[in-house]
Amino acid sequence: MPLPSPTERSLQHTRTVTCQGYKRADGLWDIEGHLSDIKTVPIEIKERNNGIVDAGEPIHLLAIRLTIDLELNILDAVASMDNTPFRMCPSIADRYSLLTGQQIAPGFTKKCKELFSGINGCTHLLELLGPIATTAFQATHQERLDKARQDENHKPFNLNTCHTFDSAGEVVKKYWPAAYEPAELIDVSEID
Known part of the structure; x- marks a missing residue:
């Protein structure tokens, strides 16, 4: 725009x-x-x-x-x-x-x-x-x-360098599934 x-x-x-x-x-x-x-x-x-x-x-x-x-x-x-x-x-x-x-x-x-x-x-x-x-x-x-x-285990060079290349994000999940690391969910019941 x-x-x-x-x-x-x-x-x-x-x-x-x-x-x-x-x-x-x-x-x-x-x-x-x-x-x-x-x-x-x-x-x-x-x-x-x-x-x-x-x-x-x-x-x-x-x-x-x-x-x-x-x-x-x-x-x-x-x-x-x-x-x-x-x-x-x-x-x-x-x-x-x-x-x-x-x-x-x-x-x-x-x-x-x-x-x-x-x-x-x-x-x-x-x-x-x-x-x-x-x-x-x-x-x-x-x-x-x-x-x-x-190298069959290669990860993108820009992994976790910006929002789009978040290792827990959709772009990494789609294009580099071997590098995808789902975010850990926080159990809100344990938060004071």
């Missing part, structure tokens, strides 16, 4: 986040995320273009590339900061190499916050890591599923 019709308005700012997953010739995967912020009016930013960023010129133009294997282990990580509001912003980009050796798995978001929150990172690059992680899952999904199907 689309959003309801808005009241009269004028566009001021567009943030675009694009994430893409690539299978490489060597069997690894590159997951790239790009973020841009663009205003429709000129704004003052003292360290850019004589103090003004023109309408349509990116304030932020940032990217991260993670190279991963099929188990979602991060084998390489690089960040770039082509447009930023301050000259010193790009000096933090190399810190994102700390992602090398991590795994996109439960706890990944918490680990990213530990590594890159506050003065240890860039707010915008930290935000970009969430959609990059979900893109990694999506890009590798079919190949991981094909590999898992070779």
Whole structure:
């Protein structure tokens, strides 16, 4: 269902986040995320273009590339900061190499916050890591599923990650009966 019709308005700012997953010739995967912020009016930013960023010129133009294997282990990580509001912003980009050796798995978001929150990172690059992680899952999904199907006892990767994939729910019961675990009923007579 689309959003309801808005009241009269004028566009001021567009943030675009694009994430893409690539299978490489060597069997690894590159997951790239790009973020841009663009205003429709000129704004003052003292360290850019004589103090003004023109309408349509990116304030932020940032990217991260993670190279991963099929188990979602991060084998390489690089960040770039082509447009930023301050000259010193790009000096933090190399810190994102700390992602090398991590795994996109439960706890990944918490680990990213530990590594890159506050003065240890860039707010915008930290935000970009969430959609990059979900893109990694999506890009590798079919190949991981094909590999898992070779194990007759495989369970869906996303079991209990959302309402639809509840191990006691109808979707799991219908499509993955081996993973279905009926919910235990609570005996209300025992509740005080």
